[in-house]
Every structure is written in C-alpha cells, then in structure tokens.
Amino acid sequence: MIKVLLFAHLQEKLGKDQLDIETNQIKISELKHKLKDQYYLNELDGVMTAINEEYATDEDVVKSGDTVAFIPPVSGG
Amino acid sequence: MIKVLLFAHLQEKLGKDQLDIETNQIKISELKHKLKDQYYLNELDGVMTAINEEYATDEDVVKSGDTVAFIPPVSGG
Amino acid sequence: MFDRYSRQILFKPIGENGQQNIVLKHVLIIGCGALGSGNAENLVRAGIGKLTLIDRDYVELSNLQRQQLYTEKNVHDQIPKALAAKTRLQEINSEVEIESFVLDATSNTLYPIIKDIDLVIDATDNFETRFMLNDLMQKQGIPWIFGSCVGSTGMSYTIFPGKTPCLQCLLGTIPVSGATCDSVGIISPAVQMVVAHQTTEALKILVEDTKALRTKLITFDLWNNHYHLINVNRAKKTDCPTCGKTPSYPNLNDESSTKTEVLCGRNTVQIRTSKKLNLDILASRLQKIAPVKHNDFLLSIEYESYRLVFFRDGRTLVHGTDSVEKAKTIYNQLAG
Amino acid sequence: MFDRYSRQILFKPIGENGQQNIVLKHVLIIGCGALGSGNAENLVRAGIGKLTLIDRDYVELSNLQRQQLYTEKNVHDQIPKALAAKTRLQEINSEVEIESFVLDATSNTLYPIIKDIDLVIDATDNFETRFMLNDLMQKQGIPWIFGSCVGSTGMSYTIFPGKTPCLQCLLGTIPVSGATCDSVGIISPAVQMVVAHQTTEALKILVEDTKALRTKLITFDLWNNHYHLINVNRAKKTDCPTCGKTPSYPNLNDESSTKTEVLCGRNTVQIRTSKKLNLDILASRLQKIAPVKHNDFLLSIEYESYRLVFFRDGRTLVHGTDSVEKAKTIYNQLAG
Incomplete structure (x- = not known):
C-alpha cells in the first residue's frame, strides 16, 4: 500500500488530504496517470513530488510502505 | 539502538541535539538515570518525554528502533 | 461590510459564516509581550468582535527587538504595554472593541474579567501564572491556548476543559526551568511560530471548526530545524487535582495583600x-x-x-x- | 550600544559577534505585502544595518487583514506600500538605514539596486517575478530566500548560487497555479509561518552560521496540521538553464517599453x-x-x-x- 498526501488546491479538489493506493510498486508518472483518471486530478502536472520527504521525479518508483507527497507550488506573498 | 532527541537547554548542556544509545530496551526512568550519570543531564527531571511522538511516562519502556524526545517546558512569552 | 476581510472570507474553512462568528466573539489575551502583541494584532486584523488585554508591564527598549506593537516613542514615554497595544490596535482596526487593563494577572484580577469570554490566549512569561490560569479555566469551563518560547524554540497546546488533558496533567508540577527570554535570549521568529499556531487554533475555535483542531502539542526549534507534533492524549489523569474527578484547584489560593x-x-x-x-x-x-x-x-x-x-x-x-x-x-x- | 538587542545577543548562536555582523549587512526585500511587511519588521527590530524595499502597490483595505505594517490611515491616504512601510519601520527603529522604491521589480529596476546586497528575501506574489529573480541572483551570486503562502499553507526554501538547486531546478517551468491569495484567500498565521522561516534563515546567513542552515524545503498547512521538510538536493540539474554549466538566464529578457x-x-x-x-x-x-x-x-x-x-x-x-x-x-x- 502506498500513502499519498495532497496539499493546497489538490486537497480541495479531492475533498481530503490523503489517499491509500493498493499496489506494490508504481512509477510516479503512472501514479499521476492513475490519480488523474480516478479522481480527475488534472492539476498534478507541474506539482512537486516527494517520496518519503525526498524530492522525486516522474521516473522514480514508489514502493509499498512509502509515502508520496504532491506539493503544488503556491504563489501568494 | 535508541535515538534520543534533546531540546532547548538540554541541547546546550550536551553540545548536540541527538544521541544514540546502544540497548535493546530500557525503561524511561532508567534511561534518564543513564543520561544523568553519563552526561550530567540533571535537568532531565521535570521534562516531558515522548516515545515516537507519543507522550510517555517514567514507567514506559522504549525499544530498539524507537525515538525518545526529552522536551523541557520553556516559559518565555 | 466585510470588504476588509475578503481574503479571509475567501478561505473556505472560514467563509461568510466563519467571519460572522469571529465578529461575535470575545477573546482575552493574558500578557502583552511578544506572544500577546502578535496574537492581538492577528485577531484585531481578523476582525474579532471584542478583545480584552491585561498586562502589568510597561514598554522598555529591550522589548522592541520582538514585541511587534511597540515603537521607540512608547519606550520614551514609558507607556504601559496594555495601553500602548490598544492605541496601535485601534489604528489598525477601529471597528474592534478593545478593553485593556494595566494589572497583574491573578485569580483575583481575572475573575471579574472572564465572565463572557469565549477563549483565552496564554501570552504570559511564567508557569506560576499559567498554572493559576489552568485552574481558573477548568473551573470556568473556558478553552485556552498555551504558548511559550525561548531562544529559537517554542511550544503550544490547546486545552479544552472536559476534553483534553490540562497543563497540570502534562507537566505534573510547575516546572523549575531557568530558560527564560531574559536568561538565554530569544529571536523574533520563535515568537511568530508560536503566535501562528495559537492564532490558527483560535480561528478554528472562533469559527467553530472543532474537527480541524490540532489536538497535538507542538514543539519546535527553528535554529536547529526541528518540528514535532506530540500526541498527549495519554497524559490525561483521572486523579488530576485540576481536571480530575474531584478537583481542588491547588493554584487558586488567595493571594496575600502584599x-x-x-x-x-x-x-x-x-x-x-x-x-x-x-x-x-x-x-x-x-x-x-x-x-x-x-x-x-x-x-x-x-x-x-x-x-x-x-x-x-x-x-x-x-x-x-x-x-x-x-x-x-x-x-x-x-x-x- | 546594543542594549535594545540584548535578548538577541543572549541567544548563543548570535551573541555579540553575530549582532556586529547583523549591523553591517544590507538586505533587499522584494515586495511589501504580507511576507515583505513581516520580514522587514523582523529585520528592522533585529537591527539590520541597511534595508532596501521595493514594491509597486499602494495600501488597500483588504490588505489590512494580514499586512502587519499598515493602518486604516494608510488606506485612507492611499500611500504606496514601500513608503508606508518605511515610515512605520523608522518609528520602530530609527537607527536602521531604510531605502524604499515605489517600482515594479524587474531586472531593469533591480540591477542598479542590488550591487552591495548581501541577501535578498522574496516577498513577491507571483512566479514570473520569482523566476526573473532566480536568474538575476544566480548571475550575481547573491543568496535569496524563496517564500510563498496561500490559504493556510506555505512554503520556503533558501537558494545559494553554486551550492543548492535553484528555483528552475525545483519547478522546471513557471507554474500555472490558480491558487493566489486573491482567488482562494489567506489567513495571517500562514504568512507568519513563512516569515518566521525566512527570517530565521536570514539571521543564520547574516551571522554567518551557515552550518545551521535548514537546507530542506519546508511546506506546511496550518489548518490541516501538516508540516514537512523535503530534501531537494537531488533536484539540482547540471543542464539547468539558470544554474547549470552553460546558463542562458531565460527569464532576464529585455522588457519592452510598454x-x-x-x-x-x-x-x-x-x-x-x-x-x-x-x-x-x-x-x-x-x-x-x-x-x-x-x-x-x-x-x-x-x-x-x-x-x-x-x-x-x-x-x-x-x-x-x-x-x-x-x-x-x-x-x-x-x-x-
């Protein structure tokens, strides 16, 4: 199982701040696809990704037990 | 191994903010004794203790792999 | 009417309803030093209905490094903090009703003040006052938000009588800690971290979004890059002299006259x-x-x-x- | 001399030496909105040697909910923020040299300003300006502290040319995010959290305690009780057009005259x-x-x-x- 944390407007779109995804391992790019398909989270392009609090790219692979965070940059100041 | 985090003046007294203690399990009261003996941390009375971010008492037992935090209350405002 | 609060009303968990609630509420802040200044300014900018301030001190030069409501002129004029704070706060928002008292916060001075208070924010600088406050809040059933800071560190915890552990449960006895701002110093960001957490929990309480409350104690160290949330539910004691089954309120003893x-x-x-x-x-x-x-x-x-x-x-x-x-x-x- | 900074000098990682350093340094803050107000007030209270402010806007009623330097009178008088900020800051600390510009922050307007700047604090409200700033800081070799906030969330990261990944490395392209304070709102504690982190890292840089620097990106959500430190070292790209081996500084294009x-x-x-x-x-x-x-x-x-x-x-x-x-x-x- 993979734990997915969502921030800012992704949270609002989904109505909650975390999700559990049942899979053993998945590439970040595939995980994004999955979330776009299942939850209409089209805002996942251009967000920062972290696996277990480490910066990750679309090519990285996440494994069962890992926590993935999708962090959309916010612009206000 | 047990990871010990120290805050505020405990940190200053020790000169660092964490310690590793080589043991399989130990009661918090014994761990405090050990630290008082080895590092002269007499300020450990009256500090809050947490094991893995959960409030703990002197009677609780900490096991290898756990993180113990000693948090002295600060009074300023 | 709410044009000035538009950015806060746009924030969904507050909204129009939340703002209507904020405008009806009455908060007491005990202490107008660093934490008191910050929280008072936040609540006044947020449009709190009524704010009561109590502080025994006057503005001194060494306060200016971290106490955001005060200026060099306040130091020169030796103005009591509660009054200097009120003056500045009314310049910021003339719509808020502000009441200020130049007094020691003791159970005697607080009793007449707290009768219609919805929430108390702790901005004191010592645990004697906090333990007295802890007793008083339990007795009166008023929620309060503990906060303290020193050096680059700080902590905060929200106490709901009847629901959460109280300060006595958490700390056992009044801590004998040498670490005050006057002994080991303080940097202003440590103040703001505590203020940010206190004001956020205050807003959640004021707009009655209790399920969003943090419930954990936070402790942080900005210089050493630590931030921890501690679950303290286990700390609640049924035999606590303050919040237990047969409370004796040990810190509400009569004060002698001198x-x-x-x-x-x-x-x-x-x-x-x-x-x-x-x-x-x-x-x-x-x-x-x-x-x-x-x-x-x-x-x-x-x-x-x-x-x-x-x-x-x-x-x-x-x-x-x-x-x-x-x-x-x-x-x-x-x-x- | 340093009586007013005594509580900060007592803080060991600063001390007398640190205060001597702070008094010699020159910081530029870009933007005098919420983040700019907070950081400017902190640095002025901390006794920064010289502060330069640049902002293109004037004070409006809806700013007062979170922009801590401004009052109702500033709104009434429609004072540009950079000037209203300077006036208030000098009341707080007359010893600090403050320079303020009512200007759009563009590469053209910033070039003449940044020649003796030790550090830049990002208090802008859009990524176009931040990407321009990212290029300019890399080109000039000046450290800067990114910060942004919206709703109850925020983030901050400190960028050292030649050492850390830059904003372009982290984000790839200028983000197209609909989430601004003007679209989804903001609460003042989110501002203060970012300010607290920016000022802390600024103080570490000013007192030259570089080994205490946070190095990780922080992101938090105060209403939903999240706080994360993300290690972004891996994000550094050798072919980055801004901080890579052959930089082209894509965001420093000439601005057309209108x-x-x-x-x-x-x-x-x-x-x-x-x-x-x-x-x-x-x-x-x-x-x-x-x-x-x-x-x-x-x-x-x-x-x-x-x-x-x-x-x-x-x-x-x-x-x-x-x-x-x-x-x-x-x-x-x-x-x-």
Whole structure:
C-alpha cells in the first residue's frame, strides 16, 4: 500500500488530504496517470513530488510502505 | 539502538541535539538515570518525554528502533 | 461590510459564516509581550468582535527587538504595554472593541474579567501564572491556548476543559526551568511560530471548526530545524487535582495583600500592595530626592544604583536587584 | 550600544559577534505585502544595518487583514506600500538605514539596486517575478530566500548560487497555479509561518552560521496540521538553464517599453510605460472628467465602472477588468 498526501488546491479538489493506493510498486508518472483518471486530478502536472520527504521525479518508483507527497507550488506573498 | 532527541537547554548542556544509545530496551526512568550519570543531564527531571511522538511516562519502556524526545517546558512569552 | 476581510472570507474553512462568528466573539489575551502583541494584532486584523488585554508591564527598549506593537516613542514615554497595544490596535482596526487593563494577572484580577469570554490566549512569561490560569479555566469551563518560547524554540497546546488533558496533567508540577527570554535570549521568529499556531487554533475555535483542531502539542526549534507534533492524549489523569474527578484547584489560593516576586532573569523585584498609589502625591514627594519621570500610569525614579517604577494599581518594580530584602528596603526608604 | 538587542545577543548562536555582523549587512526585500511587511519588521527590530524595499502597490483595505505594517490611515491616504512601510519601520527603529522604491521589480529596476546586497528575501506574489529573480541572483551570486503562502499553507526554501538547486531546478517551468491569495484567500498565521522561516534563515546567513542552515524545503498547512521538510538536493540539474554549466538566464529578457499584465485574481490590469507621469498635469486634466484623489505618489479616479490609479513611475492600475484590451481602451481615453 502506498500513502499519498495532497496539499493546497489538490486537497480541495479531492475533498481530503490523503489517499491509500493498493499496489506494490508504481512509477510516479503512472501514479499521476492513475490519480488523474480516478479522481480527475488534472492539476498534478507541474506539482512537486516527494517520496518519503525526498524530492522525486516522474521516473522514480514508489514502493509499498512509502509515502508520496504532491506539493503544488503556491504563489501568494 | 535508541535515538534520543534533546531540546532547548538540554541541547546546550550536551553540545548536540541527538544521541544514540546502544540497548535493546530500557525503561524511561532508567534511561534518564543513564543520561544523568553519563552526561550530567540533571535537568532531565521535570521534562516531558515522548516515545515516537507519543507522550510517555517514567514507567514506559522504549525499544530498539524507537525515538525518545526529552522536551523541557520553556516559559518565555 | 466585510470588504476588509475578503481574503479571509475567501478561505473556505472560514467563509461568510466563519467571519460572522469571529465578529461575535470575545477573546482575552493574558500578557502583552511578544506572544500577546502578535496574537492581538492577528485577531484585531481578523476582525474579532471584542478583545480584552491585561498586562502589568510597561514598554522598555529591550522589548522592541520582538514585541511587534511597540515603537521607540512608547519606550520614551514609558507607556504601559496594555495601553500602548490598544492605541496601535485601534489604528489598525477601529471597528474592534478593545478593553485593556494595566494589572497583574491573578485569580483575583481575572475573575471579574472572564465572565463572557469565549477563549483565552496564554501570552504570559511564567508557569506560576499559567498554572493559576489552568485552574481558573477548568473551573470556568473556558478553552485556552498555551504558548511559550525561548531562544529559537517554542511550544503550544490547546486545552479544552472536559476534553483534553490540562497543563497540570502534562507537566505534573510547575516546572523549575531557568530558560527564560531574559536568561538565554530569544529571536523574533520563535515568537511568530508560536503566535501562528495559537492564532490558527483560535480561528478554528472562533469559527467553530472543532474537527480541524490540532489536538497535538507542538514543539519546535527553528535554529536547529526541528518540528514535532506530540500526541498527549495519554497524559490525561483521572486523579488530576485540576481536571480530575474531584478537583481542588491547588493554584487558586488567595493571594496575600502584599506580595513580592523576583522577576526571573530580569534583575528586578516586583512588590505588590492592595492599595492604589496616588502618583501625583508620590511625585511631589520623590522629586526632592531625584528627578522623576511621570505619566498618567506610572512614575519612575533612579535612586542609587536602582530604578524604581511605581504603578497606579499599587505595584512597584525595583530594577537593579534580585534580592527581595534589598528591594523592600529601597521601597520603604522611598515610598514606605 | 546594543542594549535594545540584548535578548538577541543572549541567544548563543548570535551573541555579540553575530549582532556586529547583523549591523553591517544590507538586505533587499522584494515586495511589501504580507511576507515583505513581516520580514522587514523582523529585520528592522533585529537591527539590520541597511534595508532596501521595493514594491509597486499602494495600501488597500483588504490588505489590512494580514499586512502587519499598515493602518486604516494608510488606506485612507492611499500611500504606496514601500513608503508606508518605511515610515512605520523608522518609528520602530530609527537607527536602521531604510531605502524604499515605489517600482515594479524587474531586472531593469533591480540591477542598479542590488550591487552591495548581501541577501535578498522574496516577498513577491507571483512566479514570473520569482523566476526573473532566480536568474538575476544566480548571475550575481547573491543568496535569496524563496517564500510563498496561500490559504493556510506555505512554503520556503533558501537558494545559494553554486551550492543548492535553484528555483528552475525545483519547478522546471513557471507554474500555472490558480491558487493566489486573491482567488482562494489567506489567513495571517500562514504568512507568519513563512516569515518566521525566512527570517530565521536570514539571521543564520547574516551571522554567518551557515552550518545551521535548514537546507530542506519546508511546506506546511496550518489548518490541516501538516508540516514537512523535503530534501531537494537531488533536484539540482547540471543542464539547468539558470544554474547549470552553460546558463542562458531565460527569464532576464529585455522588457519592452510598454507592457500590460493581468494581476491574477484581482480583476486588475497593470499598464507599464517607460516614461514617468507628471501627476499634477494629469490631475488638472482628469478632474474635468471626474473627481480625482491625488497625493505625492499616485492619483486615482473612478471612471464608469472602473477605478484607475496612476503612479509617478509610469505605471497605471486599471481596477474593474481583467481584459487587457478593455484596460488599454479606458487608459487611452483618459491618459492617451
């Protein structure tokens, strides 16, 4: 199982701040696809990704037990 | 191994903010004794203790792999 | 009507309804130092209905480094913090009703103030006052938000009578900690971190979004890059003398009419009497001894190596000693 | 000399030496909104040697909820933020040298300002300016502290040219995010959290305690009780167009002499020309059309359903539309 944390407007779109995804391992790019398909989270392009609090790219692979965070940059100041 | 985090003046007294203690399990009261003996941390009375971010008492037992935090209350405002 | 709060109303968990709630609420902030300044400014900018402030001190030069409501002019004029705070806060938002008291926060002075208070924010600088407050809040059933800071560290926890552990549960006894801002210093961001957490929880309570409440104790160290959330549910004690089944409220003892107190780390003793001081009479007496500075609220005089500040409410600060005996001697020489 | 900074000098990682360093340093803050106000006040209270402020906007009523330097009087007088900020900051600390510019922060306006700057604090409200700043800081080798906030969330990261990944490495391209304070709102504690982290890292840099630097990106959500530190070392790209081996600085393109910009979520268009405006001449012309409000820095007029604000530096804000075409039409009708 993979734990997915969502921030800012992704949270609002989904109505909650975390999700559990049942899979053993998945590439970040595939995980994004999955979330776009299942939850209409089209805002996942251009967000920062972290696996277990480490910066990750679309090519990285996440494994069962890992926590993935999708962090959309916010612009206000 | 047990990871010990120290805050505020405990940190200053020790000169660092964490310690590793080589043991399989130990009661918090014994761990405090050990630290008082080895590092002269007499300020450990009256500090809050947490094991893995959960409030703990002197009677609780900490096991290898756990993180113990000693948090002295600060009074300023 | 709510144009000035538009950015806060746009924030979904507040919205129009939340703002309507905020405008109806009454918050008491105890202490107008660093944490008190920050929280008061936040709540006033957020449009709180009514704010009550209580503080016993006046603005000093070394406060300016971290106490955001005050200016050099306040230092020069030796204005009590509760009044300087009110003046600045009304310039920021004239719509908010602000009440301010230049008083020691004791159970005696707080009783008449807290009757219609929705929430109390702890901005005191010592655990004696916090334990008294803890008893009083449990007795009255008012939620309060503990906060403290020193150096680059701080902590905060929200206490709901009947629901959460209380301060007595968490700490057992009044901590004997040498770490005050006056002994090991403080940087202003540590203040703001605590303020940010206190104001956020205050807003959640004021807009009645209780399921969003943090429930955990936070502790952080900005210089050493630590931030921890501690689950303290287990700390609740059924035999707690404050929030247990048969509370005795051990910190609500009557205060004697004259009391002295060493202000930790400040090289200052406070002497408190129950009778008010007539500052005009005192001024005319003291100016024969040394030049006095005098405004509506206090009178200060340099005498030998000491500086004494007399307040209208009957308190005197003797700066330049941490000996109660010495302070009393000087006090009696001048005002006895 | 350092009596007013005594609580900060007592803090061991600063001390006397650190304070001596702070007093010699020169910081530039870009933007005097919420983050800019908070950071500027902190640094001025901390005794920074010299502070330079740049902001293009003036104080509006909806700013007061979270922008801590401003009052109702500033709103009434329509004072540019950079100037209102300076006035308040000097009341707080008259010893600090403060320079303020009512200007758009562009590579053209920043070049002459940054020559002896030790550190830049990002307090802008959009990523276009941040990417330009990222290029400029890499080119000049100046460290800067990214910060942003919206709703109850925020983030911050410290960028050292030659050492850390840059903003381009982290984000790839300028993000197209709809989430601004003007679209989804903001609460003041989110501002203070970012400010607390920016000021702390600034103090570490100013006192040259680089080994204490956080190095990780923080992101938090105060309403939902999240706080994360993300290790971003892996993000550094050797072929980055800004900080890579052969930088092209893609965001430092020349700005054309007239430029329009929709201010996201504010229903406002900014029109920028390279020639300064003579506000007196403009006032005498426009007051035949409608009543004008006019001070030394700007002139405002209500016209049909629009409000136009003309700045002396050649910029005009057209409030009441987000159509560039419409804004240009109105502008040309009045000032063309």
